[in-house]
Amino acid sequence: MNAVADTFAATSGAALEARAWAALAEVEDPEIPVLSIVDLGIIRHVRAGADGGVEIGLAPTYSGCPATEVIRASVEAALGSAGLAPVAIQEVLSPPWTSDWISPAGRDKLERYGIAPPAESVSSPRQIGRAHVALNCPRCGSERTRELSRFGSTPCKALHRCDECLEPFEYFKCI
């Protein structure tokens, strides 16, 4: 290969990866459809292969989250319809996914959807061991909220209630 061909290969690899990222940004989380899997922060890497295919690094949120299998299927389908094949999905366990991987855009979307986003960073050593954080109601903004149930409708959520507007709301757990 000469230098021009090398440059071309690099560019087309980058173009493939950009197309893959764009396609992935359209894949919804099956349990929180307002979030894309890119917002959720579970796509660790996208690598163009020499054969025109792509390798995707996918980090599961919870070890036993049933959505993981649906997400894998949706990723393959989305990349397939974007003309990217073959697709290899690699599961990435380390470093583990935490709620800190949710993008700022994803946090905004969660809040607008009525799910309180994770209230704190779990990566900061100062936060470890802290039990209680004041949560704002995603509907009325009040701080007068309390936990109803530490576990909710999906592994990633807990159930809270606002004592001001009296509405229950879901909270995306910090983990």
Next chain:
Amino acid sequence: MSAQPRALPSEARIDYVLQLADSNLILGQQLGALVGHAPALEEDLGIANTALDLIGQARHLYSYAAEVEGRGRTEDDFAFLRAERDYRNLALVEQPNGDFGQTIVRQVLFDAWQLELYERLQHSSDRRLAAIAAKGLKETRYHFRYSGSWLVRLGDGTAESHARVQAALERLWPFTRELFDEDDADRELAVAGLTPALPAVERAWSDRVSALLAEATLARPANTPFRWFGRRGVHTEHLGYILAEMQHLPRTYPGARW
């Protein structure tokens, strides 16, 4: 395997990974039986979510064991096609759900152990095992906060709830010795840097459990010579029934698919 500090037969590695996987799977299966039967909807959700995490961790572990073994077995083969004596789970997790108090006591004793184990196992010389432990640790912390808060509520609750969890504690305590009894196989794994030394895990577990029992106004039972060896495949009368139910479908309809 040149990255390992000392050569360890792959059988020893597989056996250890299966011990962890089996304990998780059996406890997950036990908790699964409570779905729809827990005392309140919130507890149904808490128990179901804990079961889901435990089984998810077990799947990662079985897949890893299958890879190390390299004989083409899958996670399902390990879960559904092994006999009782091949199971390596702690006898603690196969003890019956009992009343809600007993379910919670079993969970607290297990969660506190798993938490202290994963804290150390995330630094294992085995990078795959370390990754599974680091991921599971965040879930287990959450489980412990849940089971621990219930133990305090029940222990420091009414005379009835206190008496019931104290009785459950006396009944299950003897099974905790197995968590820390170290044999030659365990020491070999620790020397190879694969697992933490059990005495260190025991001290941390003991401190954690004592503090929680004090908060729950429960008396810590004394250790007795009672021993059980679930990790070596010797089980109490309960495991056979659990497996019979869990394995019924794949054994009756081999190769069945959803």
